[in-house]
Amino acid sequence: MSTTRRDFLRSSVAAGGAVALGVGRTSTLAAEDLSNPAEAGTHRGPEPTPRSLRILILGGTSFLGPHQVHHALERGHRVTIFTRGRTQPTIHIKDFQQVEHLVGDREDDLTALEGREWEAVFDNSPRKW
Numbered sequence: 753m754s755t756t757r758r759d760f761l762r763s764s765v766a767a768g769g770a771v772a773l774g775v776g777r778t779s780t781l782a783a784e785d786l787s788n789p790a791e792a793g794t795h796r797g798p799e800p801t802p803r804s805l806r807i808l809i810l811g812g813t814s815f816l817g818p819h820q821v822h823h824a825l826e827r828g829h830r831v832t833i834f835t836r837g838r839t840q841p842t843i844h845i846k847d848f849q850q851v852e853h854l855v856g857d858r859e860d861d862l863t864a865l866e867g868r869e870w871e872a873v874f875d876n877s878p879r880k881w
Contacts, residue, residue, distance in 0.1 A: 805829045808870040813839040816876050822847050834865060
């Protein structure tokens with residue numbers, strides 16, 4: 753069965769879209785997959801082990817923060833937000849009941865962050881430092 757250029761492009765775009773959206777499982781392409789196109793993608797590598805990360809989000813109550821909090825919690829991560837304590841969360845109120853809240857100011861009060869460690873930090877500030 754021969755593949756036309758149109759069929760190849762259609763399947764390439766579909767596969768690229770699926771990868772970009774995280775649809776389906778990832779696989780490891782073995783050398784024998786290249787020699788037999790009918791079996792391509794049938795050899796799967798080990799499934800990644802989910803790992804819960806400790807994530808600090810600077811801000812977190814408005815703009816991008818609530819979305820980041822929601823998606824991190826959905827994936828099983830432990831989330832801490834560092835805010836000035838002025839803005840109430842705009843969406844996903846139930847999510848904010850599951851996060852640790854630290855209050856301070858990046859310009860003159862970082863005491864709440866002292867002696868703490870996180871594996872990932874998201875800084876939503878558009879300011880240049």
